[in-house]
Amino acid sequence: MNAPREYPRPTVGDFAPITALLGASGLPTADLSLPALAHFRVSRDGERIVAVAGLQPLGSAGLLRSVAVAPDRRGTGLATRLVAALEAEATRLGIHTLYLLTNTAERFFAARGYTVLPRAAAPAALKETAEFRQLCPDSAVCMQKVLA
Numbered sequence: 765m766n767a768p769r770e771y772p773r774p775t776v777g778d779f780a781p782i783t784a785l786l787g788a789s790g791l792p793t794a795d796l797s798l799p800a801l802a803h804f805r806v807s808r809d810g811e812r813i814v815a816v817a818g819l820q821p822l823g824s825a826g827l828l829r830s831v832a833v834a835p836d837r838r839g840t841g842l843a844t845r846l847v848a849a850l851e852a853e854a855t856r857l858g859i860h861t862l863y864l865l866t867n868t869a870e871r872f873f874a875a876r877g878y879t880v881l882p883r884a885a886a887p888a889a890l891k892e893t894a895e896f897r898q899l900c901p902d903s904a905v906c907m908q909k910v911l912a
């Protein structure tokens with residue numbers, strides 16, 4: 765299935781700018797690799813990556829991660845639209861529930877249908893990910909959304 769033209773999948777040359785945007789946004793990058801970007805989407809302005817969001821499929825569950833928008837583009841709906849694009853992709857992939865960890869954006873995701881759950885209640889496949897095991901602090905809030 766092709767990605768919508770406005771939010772394409774990243775290309776090889778996008779790896780460095782994506783990790784730079786994530787790093788500048790305080791999000792983990794240590795477990796990212798080119799193959800891991802297979803279910804990421806970006807928004808560009810010309811050559812510049814102005815927003816990114818990623819999906820890590822784990823069977824019938826998925827990890828929503830790496831949602832970041834360049835500071836000068838925040839508040840324009842980019843993250844909302846990228847998350848919606850990934851939710852649609854997750855549904856196409858047969859994913860029933862999305863999970864995420866966040867330190868800073870609990871209210872953003874709550875307004876988009878995500879609910880808090882105890883980190884211990886996440887499925888085993890999620891707990892095995894680098895985000896859960898190493899990269900996100902214990903204080904990070906775990907959230908889930910059951911997809912329609």
Ligand SMILES: CC(C)(COP(=O)(O)OP(=O)(O)OC[C@H]1O[C@@H](n2cnc3c(N)ncnc32)[C@H](O)[C@@H]1OP(=O)(O)O)[C@@H](O)C(=O)NCCC(=O)NCCS
Pocket residue numbers: 789790791829830831832833834837838839840841842843844845865866867868869870871872873
């Ligand atoms: C969180 C983030 C992705 C939102 O991106 P954005 O493109 O500005 O979001 P949108 O324009 O789609 O949505 C804006 C709405 O979200 C709210 N919002 C934005 N950032 C928020 C945050 N950190 N916490 C709570 N609400 C937030 C805005 O107040 C606005 O609310 P409104 O719709 O009621 O007006 C962006 O602030 C960011 O890159 N933050 C740093 C990285 C991060 O924390 N990522 C999330 C964890 S994966």
